Amino acid sequence: MKGPLILFLLLLSLTSAHAGSFSITQLKDNIYKFSNGTHHSVFAVTEEGIALTDPLSREAAIWLKQALKTRFAQPVRYVIYSHNHPAHVYGGEIFAEPGVSFIAHRWARDDLLATKADTQIPNLVFNDEMSLYLGGTQIDLRYHGPNNGKGSISINFPQQGVLHVVDWVVLGRMPYKNLPGYDIRGMINSTRDVLEMNFDILVGGHADSGDKDDVRFYLSYLEQLHAAVLEGMLEGKSLKTLQQQIRLDQFQSLKMYEAWLPLNIEGVYHDLLDQSYLHLRSE
Template identity: 40%
Template sequence: MRAALLALSLCVCSVSAQAQRPAKPYTVTRLADGVYLFSAYFYSSLFIVTSGGVIATDPISPKVAGLYLQAIESLTDKPVRYVIYSHDHTDHIAGGAVFASTAQFIAQENARVNILARGNPAIVTPQITFKDRYELKLGGKEVRLLYFGENHSNSNIAIYLPAEKILMMVDMVYPGSVPFRDLPGTDIRKYLDTLRRLREVDFKILLYGHGPPGAKQWVDRYIAYFDDLIAEARKLRQEMSYEEMVEEHQGSADVRELFDLYVERVAERAVEALRPKYGRWGGYDEWAVMNARRIVLFLIMDG
């Protein structure tokens, strides 16, 4: 009986496995002649197939890099000649080993310093580094690497294809959504400076390392969102001061709790004030208040 049940269940399993053969765990989107976006597990990377070989960007993780190489090999038999790191954060670059036998790795010079300091053996150390600008030409394609200063990290660059008007800059602007949580690791002032520099670049398609292509317009929308958030938080801070709040709660609460309460109140009111304009953006209910808290702290310390 037991054996029969087991056989039956095995049989059912194999039928259902056949019926629901899992879809490929990645997608490849063609953006222009020879230019593709590879996406898997909420991460994405640009790659360019040329007659002289392939230029890849972020190798993501060891697991995803295997799929990435598979995707590239399904389109060309040319080797990957270059891997460009968008920035130094481990979650975007830990899978480089699969490309190491054929490719040279390129990154902004601070990325190399950060990678060496971390000492993570999975991460291939970039051999080619630059400070502000690097031009890469291969098989008739041109890629410009532009560093505008510190922003999301101190090594985050724009990977720019001038002929195709495509630009990849990771973890800066999420088309359709509010910014990520409290913008961890980000220097707010320099981040805003970089958004303004980014607006000056002539491109149409924005890639950001975590989803489908977006429109350049989202750079302008982010600048407006932060301008509004800062203006609103400034106004609210004039209306309710931290000192008044301490006086109100004299002796009845811990100073740390009072400080948090103050930041929270300003942040929540700013988010409610901006809801009519931005409330439809993805993640507004979850992350806008985290964005706002970060902006309130920024104004307290650096305003």
């Protein structure tokens, strides 16, 4: 019996070394967080099955499928995509089986189809809101308008007070570099919308989780960043001047503050050119 035992232990250590960046954390009651390094999603375990959000990657999905099987012994019933970006929704095909529904905002599905995305294409879509009821757990999905990506939604578990938002609310860290693909005023509007909702904890698709005060702090950063860049542009200042002059030091506690502030300024600057054509205004 020694041979098989050694082989088993060897396989076990190989598996765990390989899966080092994946983890599951209980958030509240039957709601859990799934992490793949710096990427997070959430899931609900009920007696009628499991509702997952983003699979995160093919490799992550393979790990998660096995972990759910060993830990919870419930079938996956729903996979909900937060938006269209591959680093969040790839790996969906791992959960594609009869009896599993894939849900997304209509524009996330459209984009995945149009760009020939290599993941499971959703078979259920919505425009504004959709609610799911699985084994006594309510899940509210809502579209808040454009912000980042296509068809980005919030995923709310009102009974547990857990809200999940990916990419357009980031807590404890600066928004990503030069804000690629971000609609900055859309992010501000969507975040204001989220603050009207009831929740105790917001779980971000990146960085930290936090409460409403953390979300207010983040919103305040976006508002002040946008206002400072807009004001400078209306005064005719160049991007370089804005990057030298704008300081928002009350937000110094955010991770990557020093490194990414000039990039965030650049992101808002280009957004104001791309969306509002500020350069075409007459003097």
